Amino acid sequence: MIFAVFRQERRGQPFVHAGSIDAPDLEFAEAWAREQYGRRQESEALWVVPREAVREVHDFPDELSKTYHRVDGYSLKAKLKEARERASTAAA
């Protein structure tokens, strides 16, 4: 069985996928994950999850190029420049 291991580096930080463990059951997965991802004090905590419990979601169509859904959909450069100029004119 494959188990996905997620690692939290410091308290409060998000858990990040660290790798996987091939183990016969959850108990062995836990023991092995502990030695593989925790023995150098590199982790605050681990999540050990059966791989099949992780639902992979992909394929996000954007056929109509709805750029306003994205951060880069708005160009702020020109607007910022304009605003700065306005501000400096007002100050002067």
Place this chain on the structure above:
Amino acid sequence: MSERAQRLLELADDELILGWRDSEWTGIAPTLEEDVAFSSIAQNEIGHARALYELAARDLGTTADALAFDRSPEEYRSAPLVELRRLDWARTIARHWLYETADELRLADLKSSDDAELAGLAAKMDREEVYHRMHAQLWADRLRGDERFEAAVDELWPYALGVLAPEQRPALAKRVRRDEVQAVERGEHSDELRELWNEMTMVRRSIPGATW
């Protein structure tokens, strides 16, 4: 040598030699995950040995390295259980499980010792040993009933008793549900230990007095 120093050396030698033996699986353990885990456990044991040698070294006016590497094989106080070599995996797990079970009893006694320094160190070591025991128990539960594993436990049982002081042995017998038998005591060393010693001290002996 004080009784305290002798006791520290027994513990330290057990952990050093077992750590060395366990590290012989590095690269060839049954699975990659187990390889990493068992190597890590081996390193922990050697870390414990180091801390114990440091305590002993202060009492004896020497250094941890000198105690670990500069004594002759005959001067080591390790139990024959940890010295055995060429164990297959079933025998390795049998030894690991028997040793950790015995070590738990030994550490429990040390933790309640009047010697605050030793009690403190035992408590620290025990916080790591918890996970060694968990690992050993997982494997022992999995291999129980397996012919090779059971034969190995039978074979190593008298050696396991020899890890502990006589008064601690009944508790071990109860824990592993076996009758107490004639123990293989500390003292005599096998050729296997001399071979290990040769390998273990080779680099240090190559340049006496060097600082590493």
